[in-house]
Structure formats: C-alpha cells, structure tokens
Amino acid sequence: MEVPILKQGTVLIATFQAALSDADLNQLRMGLVQQVVKFRSRAVIVDVTAMDVMDSFASRTLREIAHMIRLRGAETVIVGIQPEVAFAMVQLGLTLEDVTTALDLEEGLAYLNEKFKNTH
Amino acid sequence: MVASPEIRVAINSDPDIVTARQKGRARAVELGFSSGDATLIATAISELARNIVAYAKKGLITLQVVNGSNRQGISVTASDDGPGIPDIRQALRDGFSTSGSLGLGLPGVRRLMDEFEITSLPGRGTTVVVKKWRQ
Numbered sequence: 001m002e003v004p005i006l007k008q009g010t011v012l013i014a015t016f017q018a019a020l021s022d023a024d025l026n027q028l029r030m031g032l033v034q035q036v037v038k039f040r041s042r043a044v045i046v047d048v049t050a051m052d053v054m055d056s057f058a059s060r061t062l063r064e065i066a067h068m069i070r071l072r073g074a075e076t077v078i079v080g081i082q083p084e085v086a087f088a089m090v091q092l093g094l095t096l097e098d099v100t101t102a103l104d105l106e107e108g109l110a111y112l113n114e115k116f117k118n119t120h
Numbered sequence: 121m122v123a124s125p126e127i128r129v130a131i132n133s134d135p136d137i138v139t140a141r142q143k144g145r146a147r148a149v150e151l152g153f154s155s156g157d158a159t160l161i162a163t164a165i166s167e168l169a170r171n172i173v174a175y176a177k178k179g180l181i182t183l184q185v186v187n188g189s190n191r192q193g194i195s196v197t198a199s200d201d202g203p204g205i206p207d208i209r210q211a212l213r214d215g216f217s218t219s220g221s222l223g224l225g226l227p228g229v230r231r232l233m234d235e236f237e238i239t240s241l242p243g244r245g246t247t248v249v250v251k252k253w254r255q
Contacts, residue, residue: 019138019142020138021135021138022134022137052145052159053141053163053166054163055166055167055170056167056170056225056228057170082159083156084155084156085159087156087160088160088163088232089163091163091228091231091232092228092229092231092232093214093227093231
C-alpha cells in the first residue's frame, strides 16, 4: 500500500493509512529515511490519524523510524494518535517515550516552526 | 439480534493480521460495542494474530458471539499447532518475549480484554481465548 509522502519546505509529511501490513510498515521505514536523505529534510511528520489500531509492531516501527531519522540529524513528530488508540496503547503497555508527538498536523508544524525559528 | 455464525480468519502471513483485526472491529461494532471497546478488541486480535505469525507461522482466529445471563459479548479464539509455550507463567509476565520482535504480548492482551484463558502444550500448540462483554 502506498503511503503518500508530501514535501513541504524542509519538512516531509507521511500520512499513514488504516490498514498497513507489517511489510508496508517496513517498506515505509526505509522509504522515509531515504527521502529524508534525498531532500535533505530537517524533519518528518508522521500523521497516524487514520490508523485505527496501533499494535506492538506498528509502535515499534514508529520508534525505529524516529531513531533512524534522528541519526540522520533530522527530527520526527508523530501526530494524530486517536484517543481510543492511545487508550489501547496504554492498556497494551506500549509507549513512544522518546518520540515527539503532537495533537495533529497543525500542532506538529507549529512545533517544528518554533523549534527551527532560531536556527535559520 | 440475529444469531450469526462464527467468523474464522486463517492466519498464514502478516497481511492476515490486518484482515483479522478489521473483521473483529466490524463484528464488535455490529454487536453494539462502543468504538473505544472495538479498538481494544481489534488491538487484542492484532497481537494474538501476531503471536501466531511469529511463533507458530500459521493458525486461526475465530470470532464468536457469547451470551452471558444478562449480557452479550464477543469471544476471540487464537489457535495454532505451533511449538507451544514451555512456561506460560513466564509468558504472562510483562516484558517477556522470546521472538525479540514482539512487544509485550500476552499480558497486554489480558489487560485489553475482560476474560483471558490460555492453554498450551509444548509441541502441540497454543489456544488463547479472550472475551469482552458489552458495557
């Protein structure tokens, strides 16, 4: 399944779909990092608004994406975790401890703008 | 409510995990579960199906309607003929995983659902039955 990746200035925005298989997630992980390199992006926003289930694999993949992108010197913000999904994640014992999260795309962009404001 | 047959989803590879949890969510919503509870059920199915793929390679997820004395619920059975779990007590402890690729597995699934039963025979397979009652 194709995940649309939108380039907006130095930020890449990847919009996850509801029904991503493990293979899709693995492919996406590599694809995103490659795009960050290609476009010299400073940040990636991963929009998971459409994801109705975040199980252990999806959550581990998101953490790995964030870590790989950090090694590249860019930042990842996960946006749009739905309240019900957040509840299920906590029940399941999943955390995204060292990954930045924001309410939605708008908040994610605002966070990055604020962060990069002083470095331009 | 019209009685409905059980739904069976064969789990042979990782895309089946998505199919199983989608069917589970749809069934839960049909049965009148809240969207939040349907998410918990779908997440539990995802983890159980994932265990099948990771440890047994193939197995079956069965969804059934269960009727209590004055309540209705959904039961999810995850069964496989895989290697079985040598130490169930250890597998039910948070943080335990032998495949290295899983998150927290069974203890998490137990927290997502109302009832949890597991039977496993080394060399014969594992069956996990979980239930959630409609609030």
